[in-house]
Amino acid sequence: MSELRRTDLTPQLAVIERYTQDAPVRVEAVARDLGITVSEEAMSSDVAGRIVRESPARSPAGYSIFINQSDPIRRKRFTLAHELGHYMLHRDLIGDGLIDDAMYRSKLSEWYERQANRWAADTLMPAAVVRGLFRGGMRSLAQLSDQLDVSEQAIRIRLNELGLGA
Secondary structure: OOOOOHHHHHHHHHHHHHHOOOOOOOHHHHHHHHOOEEEEEOOOOOEEEEEEEOOOOOOOOOEEEEEEOOOOHHHHHHHHHHHHHHHHHHHHHOOOEEEEEOOOOOOOOHHHHHHHHHHHHHHHOOHHHHHHHHHOOOOOHHHHHHHHOOOHHHHHHHHHHOOOOO
16 A cells, blocks of 8 residues: 555545445545545546645545546546545555546556556445345346446456356
8 A cells, every 4th residue: 555554544444434335336425525526527538537636725635536527427437436546545656646548547557557446346346245236136247237337347357356257
């Protein structure tokens, strides 16, 4: 977790835990309760989103996330979760800001981007929730995708990661 220690994150992890018990995860509420301002704005099609430092007067946590307003809603949700991953895991590396392109690449190395993607997947598709839905009989990618409000591709990958894939 870069130079942040896990104990420093306890209050933030409690916020995330509160929202990751049910589906779909209200990722916008997670950001709000963490004190992060989220806005949609016009961006070029090769940009998914960005996270920037802000004054506490603008954003209580000192960071704002901007999402490409042209992207489909499920992509916006993943982008927001990805940027929250950077906030939680890489705050000391954000500097004046990070811009993630459409492939979720930034000035950070691919290793950090994979961490942010993992954070996003874990947040939007919590293992316990996915397992519960699957064991409860929800096996269709379309149903799971709708229930979790993620793309079918994302839930397919998650099912495989959890050993539930076909």
